[in-house]
Amino acid sequence: MSSSVPKPRCLQRPFVAPRLHMFGPGPSNVPTRILQAGAQPIIGHMHPEMFEIMDDIKSGIQYAFQTRNSMTFAVSGTGHTAMECALVNAVEPGESVLAAVNGIWGERATNVAERIGARVNTIAAPPGGTFILQEIEQALSRHRPMVFFVVHGESSTGVLQPLEGIGDLCRKYKCLLLVDSVASMGGTPLYMDKLGIDILYTGSQKVLNAPPGTAPISFSQRACQKALNRKTKPVSFSLDLTWLANYWGCDGAPARMYHHTGPVSAFYSLRESLAVLSEEGLENSWERHRTAAEYFHNGLESMGLKLYVKDKNARLPTVTTIVAPLGYDCYEIRSYLMKTHNLEISGGLGPSFGLVLRVGLMGCNSSKANVDMVLRALKDALEHCHRSKM
């Protein structure tokens, strides 16, 4: 046999990535320091140096999540994979999941849980809104779920869900509290243990400023008790907590067995991103995001723009949703910003599709200087983009 599919010409062009201001809801810009950490030479996924890096990552996540859970590690995948990892391990077919849906992530969790055979009930809040303890308790009492899923930072709508008190309710109703903090972790206070969160995950490409592809996750003792004493095997071998726990040295076993080949370079950059967060300190990072967001929101309102989330306390400091400016085509605004300012902002997603512009200022991107840049660019766009008569 001879080669019959010819060499592709497109691969002869060298690829040079454009330098952009990544001010959408993620991925955010990755500092050179973190990119270069990821470009270090490859070592083996089972080398002692690798296990040390994984131990460092574990410590970094424990700090970032404010947890002492030993079952803490990074999933080899994005936030979506972490969501699947949580549900696939915590829920057996036929068991009940309650999902709080006020944006796309609640919808996705519902989709994921249904696929693995869970009975899923939902409580809904209008996009831009949050859930109060009373309605959560009513739903827990009515559905008696095994897992309650809620999103801390709903990046599709720009909403920050208060978590205080939910952990106690979940204990009262004997259910596990599963929280998605992909868009919030590192940008706003979050104390896994104190809040009684049983499973928490985030993504690498938001406040952590690492490339997408790894997802920190942590399981409480209650969650482990459930996940490690199942009647059925989790449907996914790759995401099986028993195997992952051993690979990450979380199970106390004397030796780590080969499970899968971890993404070595991505673990290098994740470690570096956790080192950066640790250097600044969580409280400083939270405060920096809070200050920049407040400054940004004031600036937007001064320009006559409206914020999509009415309640000031429910505004996510990492991702801001701006009501689509009347008379403008949001797509034109975004294209103009990219073309003229090399600046990415995003449109709506899921329930906010067509209704908002989304600006993410996360990790190193969250600064007064960047807020000023976005405000100037937006002003410029509103002056130059086409506006229909109203």
Add this chain to the structure above:
Amino acid sequence: MSSSVPKPRCLQRPFVAPRLHMFGPGPSNVPTRILQAGAQPIIGHMHPEMFEIMDDIKSGIQYAFQTRNSMTFAVSGTGHTAMECALVNAVEPGESVLAAVNGIWGERATNVAERIGARVNTIAAPPGGTFILQEIEQALSRHRPMVFFVVHGESSTGVLQPLEGIGDLCRKYKCLLLVDSVASMGGTPLYMDKLGIDILYTGSQKVLNAPPGTAPISFSQRACQKALNRKTKPVSFSLDLTWLANYWGCDGAPARMYHHTGPVSAFYSLRESLAVLSEEGLENSWERHRTAAEYFHNGLESMGLKLYVKDKNARLPTVTTIVAPLGYDCYEIRSYLMKTHNLEISGGLGPSFGLVLRVGLMGCNSSKANVDMVLRALKDALEHCHRSKM
């Protein structure tokens, strides 16, 4: 609330990766050119430039696999994830899978298929052995599976499975042919279309010399026909072919929808690795691996070492299994090589555990110079390591 989990000290140390000769069964060394491609600035997972990169990757995989399948893309995960992606999409609960087991990968596929509710039958060959058409046909005729799984390069035993004729048998018995080429692709002739392979996958970290974390995969029209006309949804949202096909522009739809955030940096490096393979040319790469392996195997036998795979034609040119030298402790040999020569080789895995040393010379590592280096180092190890009286 105040921060109660303190900053981890371990993250204060900068991490510097050691420079090693990665001559185990993978990950292999990553050339600076590919590492630096992965360190380019991040762009968005839905940017036009990203879709262009993904299209380039698709073309590169079509060339590397020698296929014209439009359903060709990279899974955001390792070879294991690709294995799950194949089975999760092609098989519905209750359907039958036949797995050829002559090493760890057949065992893993069995495990994965059972978890998703498939009825799994196996045919077994002793470790180091291959399957002949007659026994495959007998099993196909007896079990009438929906999918037949076979490993092209069984890296746990160093075996290359001939694939000629299996595609025809699978057509005769109306089953899909699923082939794992993680350890073989690029290092030995493999023509997906001509061989009638319905689903083929590999990993980024072997012959392609990219960091671990992405996995090229391709589905034939027959495979798509089955996978896209299921009665049940695949258990995994992340791996759902309908969504992935759209994200990768394989479904002919006018627009790509957000599915998950692809690992941008890993796609950069995968693209570069495919460009490198394309520059050299598949036939040249195959010939280089063949020549280096033959030279290596002769050298080993000249030293008095024995190859684990008796049949010369069944020896994988990428991963060589050497019978554990009599009287030596394999672990000591490997430690000595790492300590004294910064050189990784591996021990056995699964059925070959404790029985062999495994040496991988893949992609850029497959050269006469590297063979000489390994032979010298092995000789040195056998001279210096402890040998028990026999």
